[in-house]
Amino acid sequence: MTEKKEEKNKNEQKTFEIGTIVRVSDKYCELKEMPNGSTSWEPRETQALKQDGFNFNTVEKYNSFTVEPDFQNYKPVINKWLNLFEPLAYEPIAGEFPTIKKLFNHIFGEQLQLGYDRFSLLLRYPKHLQPILVLASNEQETGKSTFLRFQNYLFKGNSKIITIAEYSQKFNYVYATKLCINIDESIISEKFIKEKLKQDSTCMEIQLRLMRSEYQTIPFYGKFTLCTNNELDFAKIEDSDLRFWVRNPSKIEKFDSHFEEKLIKEIPCFLHFLLNRELSVPKAQSRMWFSKEQLETDALRKVVENSISDCAKEILLFVEDKLETQAIFNATATDLYELLDRKFLRNEIIKALKDELSYKPSTPKYYNNFEGARKNGRVYEFNRTKTSENTTEDDDDFF
DSSP states (O other): OHHHHHHHHHHHTOOOOTTOEEEETTEEEEEEEOTTSOEEEEEEOHHHHHHTTOOGGGOEEESEEEOOOOSSSOOSEETTEEEOOOOOSSOOOOOOOHHHHHHHHHHHGGGHHHHHHHHHHHHHOTTSOOOEEEEEOSSSSSSHHHHHHHHHHHHGGGEEEEOHHHHHSSOOTTTTTOSEEEEEOSOOOOHHHHHHHHHHTTOSEEEEOOTTSOOEEEEOOOEEEEEESOSSOSSOOOTTOOSEEEEOOOOOSSOOTTHHHHHHHHHHHHHHHHHHSOOSSOSOSSTTSSOHHHHOOHHHHHHHHHHSOHHHHHHHHHHHHHTTTOSEEEEOHHHHHHHTTTOSOHHHHHHIIIIISOOOOOSSEEEEOTTSOEEEEOOEEEETTOOOOOOOSOOOOOO
């Protein structure tokens, strides 16, 4: 038992040199340094290794790959699993970071401390869920792409900038192991991509899919940052959705050709700041850490307002008009179908009430409809505080 524990500790403290070749399951891989300074386990063909005179008897064997993010107590091996997560590429040191502060002030504005929190959390609690940060502006030269590149500079091999085409393809090895997944795209048009983004932002595992290889389930801790020129309909966002944090950065008036060089030089000081500052939100307020109120921005409100259907908008306008003259307004889906001049199907009305406006009908009961007639049905109750009765019953009317 003691020997196994000692072997485990030895493996977890192990370091690998560039050029190290190991056997992972039934494949051989070599640790290579990438152009950006990060490292990657690249596959090697058995025949090529034989030609190179490689000694197969001395090769270390591992079960497979995993992802275990931990910047403060990094382990390259977890039991007999190779960790694809990478340690920090910089040694934090105390100091000033005026260029990074300028960038963060520009991106996060009045939410600057929350912006710092996001990055402190990435360093301290990388496994915790975080909202999709969306930088949406139809203007050019707003610093959106610079911010994505900065995340790559900061986290090196744990961060990746990809396109929508790369995100939508079958093989996801480009981003599946990353902590920061940065999508730089002008317009996101396909609905399934928008839904995939929502789903991936909260999933805990992902199928790692490589070309010419079997799928493998690995832990997934990706945090998304999305840059888009489409300010209003890059995604459908409900009012209660905590998965999005939308910022609308303005155009940068003064161009500095050495700006990114300055950013890189200040990273060690910025890391020291992030690791030692007190969080402005010290305890998680939701599964995405931040509360809905903390993430609220004008840019997000505009997207939410633009996300509801014409049917939902018509219902809201009609109900608001009714509540001008009465405290409570009761109606079934069939009533609304008639009151809205049959412009929308009854099923569309039910869907809008349930999915977009968060209204639920009562259990069947007697009520007076809009014509004053005594009816029996599942009634939606509208009042000035927009509350409604809850039920798990179907949305059918009874006459």
